[in-house]
Amino acid sequence: xxxxxxxxxxxxxxxxxxxxxxxxxxxxxxxxxxxxxxxxxxxxxxxxxxxxxxxxxxxxxxxxxxxxxxxxxxxxxxxxxxxxxxxxxxxxxxxxxxxxxxxxxxxxxxxxxxxxxxxxxxxxxxxxxxxxxxxxxxxxxxxxxxxxxxxxxxxxxxxxxxxxxxxxxxxxxxxxxxxxxxxxxxxxxxxxxxxxxxxxxxxxxxxxxxxxxxxxxxxxxxxxxxxxxxxxxxxxxxxxxxxxxxxxxxxxxxxxxxxxxxxxxxxxxxxxxxxxxxxxxxxxxxxxxxxxxxxxxxxxxxxxxx
Amino acid sequence: xxxxxxxxxxxxxxxxxxxxxxxxxxxxxxxxxxxxxxxxxxxxxxxxxxxxxxxxxxxxxxxxxxxxxxxxxxxxxxxxxxxxxxxxxxxxxxxxxxxxxxxxxxxxxxxxxxxxxxxxxxxxxxxxxxxxxxxxxxxxxxxxxxxxxxxxxxxxxxxxxxxxxxxxxxxxxxxxxxxxxxxxxxxxxxxxxxxxxxxxxxxxxxxxxxxxxxxxxxxxxxxxxxxxxxxxxxxxxxxxxxxxxxxxxxxxxxxxxxxxxxxxxxxxxxxxxxxxxxxxxxxxxxxxxxxxxxxxxxxxxxxxxxxxxxxxxxxxxxxxxxxxxxxxxxxxxxxxxxxxxxxxxxxxxxxxxxxxxxxxxxxxxxxxxxxxxxxxxxxxxxxxxxxxxxxxxxxxxxxxxxxxxxxxxxxxxxxxxxxxxxxxxxxxxxxxxxxxxxxxxxxxxxxxxxxxxxxxxxxxxxxxxxxxxxxxxxxxxxxxxxxxxxxxxxxxxxxxxxxxxxxxxxxxxxxxxxxxxxxxxxxxxxxxxxxxx
Numbered sequence: 075x076x077x078x079x080x081x082x083x084x085x086x087x088x089x090x091x092x093x094x095x096x097x098x099x100x101x102x103x104x105x106x107x108x109x110x111x112x113x114x115x116x117x118x119x120x121x122x123x124x125x126x127x128x129x130x131x132x133x134x135x136x137x138x139x140x141x142x143x144x145x146x147x148x149x150x151x152x153x154x155x156x157x158x159x160x161x162x163x164x165x166x167x168x169x170x171x172x173x174x175x176x177x178x179x180x181x182x183x184x185x186x187x188x189x190x191x192x193x194x195x196x197x198x199x200x201x202x203x204x205x206x207x208x209x210x211x212x213x214x215x216x217x218x219x220x221x222x223x224x225x226x227x228x229x230x231x232x233x234x235x236x237x238x239x240x241x242x243x244x245x246x247x248x249x250x251x252x253x254x255x256x257x258x259x260x261x262x263x264x265x266x267x268x269x270x271x272x273x274x275x276x277x278x279x280x281x282x283x284x285x286x287x288x289x290x291x292x293x294x295x296x297x298x299x300x301x302x303x304x305x306x307x308x309x310x311x312x313x314x315x316x317x318x319x320x321x322x323x324x325x326x327x328x329x330x331x332x333x334x335x336x337x338x339x340x341x342x343x344x345x346x347x348x349x350x351x352x353x354x355x356x357x358x359x360x361x362x363x364x365x366x367x368x369x370x371x372x373x374x375x376x377x378x379x380x
Numbered sequence: 381x382x383x384x385x386x387x388x389x390x391x392x393x394x395x396x397x398x399x400x401x402x403x404x405x406x407x408x409x410x411x412x413x414x415x416x417x418x419x420x421x422x423x424x425x426x427x428x429x430x431x432x433x434x435x436x437x438x439x440x441x442x443x444x445x446x447x448x449x450x451x452x453x454x455x456x457x458x459x460x461x462x463x464x465x466x467x468x469x470x471x472x473x474x475x476x477x478x479x480x481x482x483x484x485x486x487x488x489x490x491x492x493x494x495x496x497x498x499x500x501x502x503x504x505x506x507x508x509x510x511x512x513x514x515x516x517x518x519x520x521x522x523x524x525x526x527x528x529x530x531x532x533x534x535x536x537x538x539x540x541x542x543x544x545x546x547x548x549x550x551x552x553x554x555x556x557x558x559x560x561x562x563x564x565x566x567x568x569x570x571x572x573x574x575x576x577x578x579x580x581x582x583x584x585x586x587x588x589x590x591x592x593x594x595x596x597x598x599x600x601x602x603x604x605x606x607x608x609x610x611x612x613x614x615x616x617x618x619x620x621x622x623x624x625x626x627x628x629x630x631x632x633x634x635x636x637x638x639x640x641x642x643x644x645x646x647x648x649x650x651x652x653x654x655x656x657x658x659x660x661x662x663x664x665x666x667x668x669x670x671x672x673x674x675x676x677x678x679x680x681x682x683x684x685x686x687x688x689x690x691x692x693x694x695x696x697x698x699x700x701x702x703x704x705x706x707x708x709x710x711x712x713x714x715x716x717x718x719x720x721x722x723x724x725x726x727x728x729x730x731x732x733x734x735x736x737x738x739x740x741x742x743x744x745x746x747x748x749x750x751x752x753x754x755x756x757x758x759x760x761x762x763x764x765x766x767x768x769x770x771x772x773x774x775x776x777x778x779x780x781x782x783x784x785x786x787x788x789x790x791x792x793x794x795x796x797x798x799x800x801x802x803x804x805x806x807x808x809x810x811x812x813x814x815x816x817x818x819x820x821x822x823x824x825x826x827x828x829x830x831x832x833x834x835x836x837x838x839x840x841x842x843x844x845x846x847x848x849x850x851x852x853x854x855x856x857x858x859x860x861x862x863x864x865x866x867x868x869x870x871x872x873x874x875x876x877x878x879x880x881x882x883x884x885x886x887x888x889x890x891x892x893x894x895x896x897x898x899x900x901x902x903x904x905x906x907x908x909x910x911x912x913x
Contacts, residue, residue, distance in 0.1 A: 100409070103795045104795075104796070106795030107795070107798075107800035109446065110798055110799075110802075112439075112447055112520070112522070113520055114447045114522030114523075115527070116524070116527075120517065121524070124517065125519065126519070127534075147596075156439040156440070157439050157594075158440060158578070165593070167594060168594075168595065170790070194524045207743055223633065226637065227637070230637070230641070231398060231640070231641060233638045234641065237643065238637050238638045239631075239634045239637075239638060239643065240596065240597075240629075240643070240644050241596055242596075273721060284698070312757055323629050325630045326631045326633075327634065328596070328627070328629040328630060328631065328634055330593065330594060330628075334593065334595060334630070341793060341794070341795060342439075342795065343795050365395070
């Protein structure tokens with residue numbers, strides 16, 4: 075298992091490198107020039123060239139890329155062109171914010187999806203099942219940010235229970251976390267339901283029942299544990315989605331998170347910030363996937379990675 | 381077995397590290413962006429905090445280096461010259477000034493007893509450092525070109541500064557009263573290093589920089605020592621408001637909701653779609669005034685068919701400006717007949733309306749035929765991707781179709797738009813400018829400004845001559861008259877197709893007292909006050 079882990083971690087490196095090449099190319103080949111955006115249009119050619127040289131943008135792309143990778147290995151993700159601050163600083167400021175919402179949303183997903191899915195599976199083809207699944211259908215179809223706006227409108231604007239937007243206290247996290255959590259819960263609930271149904275058909279469940287065990291024990295101790303295996307994998311994979319999925323929510327709720335930073339930096343062609351953030355983002359997603367696989371093996375003793 | 385256990389521990393550690401980054405990262409954050417009406421529990425005396433909403437945050441809080449000026453910079457710094465409620469140039473940090481006969485030497489007499497937020501006294505050397513740093517090519521200041529009239533800055537004594545000019549330039553007062561001309565303490569970059577403009581900003585203004593949570597808010601607190609406000613203000617001393625919070629709220633709907641619930645108190649640039657609702661809201665007062673902005677349809681005048689003045693005039697005749705104001709702007713705004721906003725009372729050419737091209741599709745078709753295009757034209761129509769520009773492009777598309785001009789609409793994000801215009805691929809395109817001075821015509825239409833910002837690619841010796849003459853007139857009045865000649869000529873040549881003048885709409889909540897509308901920027905230290913519960 076350890077060997078497997080090490081192998082996965084080593085495989086991470088070519089994936090991240092491949093990603094940096096693609097991102098680098100797309101950024102530099104797209105129209106639009108960061109120097110323009112910092113000096114303003116009425117600049118003399120010599121000042122313009124000076125700044126381009128200072129930022130290293132006059133070198134051929136290969137050289138720029140290699141220089142960037144060299145500094146990454148040393149741990150330096152570069153300096154933001156527009157803000158003149160180290161990229162690492164910017165990322166460390168904004169990443170925790172995004173993660174907070176992501177985890178809060180995750181918790182909500184967990185708390186809502188699992189009981190809902192179990193309820194639906196256990197009461198299959200009854201009104202309970204149908205209403206849960208209809209709710210899930212709604213959740214899947216609603217775009218997260220629209221749902222966020224809806225929550226904002228009712229609970230913050232109309233009922234004044236929460237602040238409308240911004241960041242800083244637990245209350246500010248509630249609505250965006252619910253928007254993220256509920257829409258995610260929809261997909262997860264359906265998976266829980268189908269996974270439970272699959273498990274409940276198994277022979278060992280019949281055995282447990284015929285042994286005379288209480289239904290509750292059968293469901294929670296025997297069925298659920300087995301049903302959770304694919305769910306854990308799914309949730310682990312979705313962990314990586316937290317940052318990407320929260321961009322729209324960060325815009326709607328005015329949250330200073332990493333997703334918004336990436337989008338704004340792309341629009342303003344702040345290359346170093348985009349490159350640095352993408353490395354962090356890609357690595358997080360890969361690590362989350364690895365984590366999901368490890369958990370899978372931990373939870374299911376039948377799985378062996380060799 | 382040991383392996384499995386180890387891996388389990390590793391998994392737990394990984395999860396914990398993700399979680400701790402989230403939790404610990406958040407813990408160091410400053411207190412909340414909560415609604416001010418909820419108040420701070422521990423304070424005995426309720427603080428007066430004014431919250432203003434913006435759609436974007438600053439990149440760097442340094443008037444010298446930034447290309448986009450956050451409002452925060454207006455209150456942190458003072459400028460040599462101030463603008464009063466009639467947009468007249470009045471004393472600021474300079475209590476008076478004299479200009480030599482030949483217009484080439486300006487002597488500014490500086491106020492005494494003024495201190496920077498770091499305690500150092502304000503003297504002439506601070507003015508010299510600020511201007512020299514802006515003009516230094518190594519700084520890369522976007523404002524450098526605006527001060528090109530200044531040849532040299534000389535410190536005569538602590539409270540007298542002399543500026544020698546390259547040519548007579550009465551518009552110097554405009555430039556010295558701009559946000560970009562905020563005065564910094566001398567050698568600020570050396571003293572404060574890399575933190576300047578990020579964690580530290582020093583000025584002499586009525587508000588001090590307190591805190592900046594990037595992407596969320598900028599907090600300013602009142603300068604208790606301030607007592608050198610310009611004479612035209614009713615309150616020349618410290619502000620009545622204790623703090624100003626500039627909040628970044630990128631989504632338009634969120635901004636409006638925050639305004640309606642008291643999360644923000646003032647919103648400038650209210651979108652037209654929400655105007656009616658806000659006007660009906662008893663908690664909100666809406667102020668409307670003509671903006672110093674102008675929206676226009678332009679074309680690449682160095683390419684066929686736009687090289688022919690008849691085609692340019694035809695396009696002007698084809699556009700139904702009233703329809704655009706009613707449909708795209710819901711009636712909020714005015715038709716633009718000329719090249720400057722009428723709010724620039726001194727410089728605006730009054731006869732613009734009479735000289736302009738009226739809506740006349742028949743005349744348009746006739747002119748096109750005369751120019752050799754009886755069967756019409758096929759052109760691209762470029763615009764930025766804002767919803768306003770999109771609507772405007774669609775209406776223009778249908779209006780131009782009526783006279784036989786088929787257009788294909790192309791939308792760009794702002795950086796790509798700029799890049800495209802620099803390359804010169806445009807045919808028809810939509811732009812809007814926001815600038816309170818006639819020198820905007822220099823900016824867009826001098827041949828030396830090609831290819832950008834002269835995106836009309838207008839290369840005309842007569843225009844260059846007229847503009848340069850106007851820009852270097854010795855007095856303000858002569859300058860204004862000369863710019864009127866420029867406008868007349870531009871209308872006659874149909875260089876652009878001016879379309880609309882938007883309105884400036886400011887929404888203010890009832891908690892704000894003594895609101896005073898100012899044509900340039902709200903002067904919060906001039907008596908603005910807040911209701912506290």
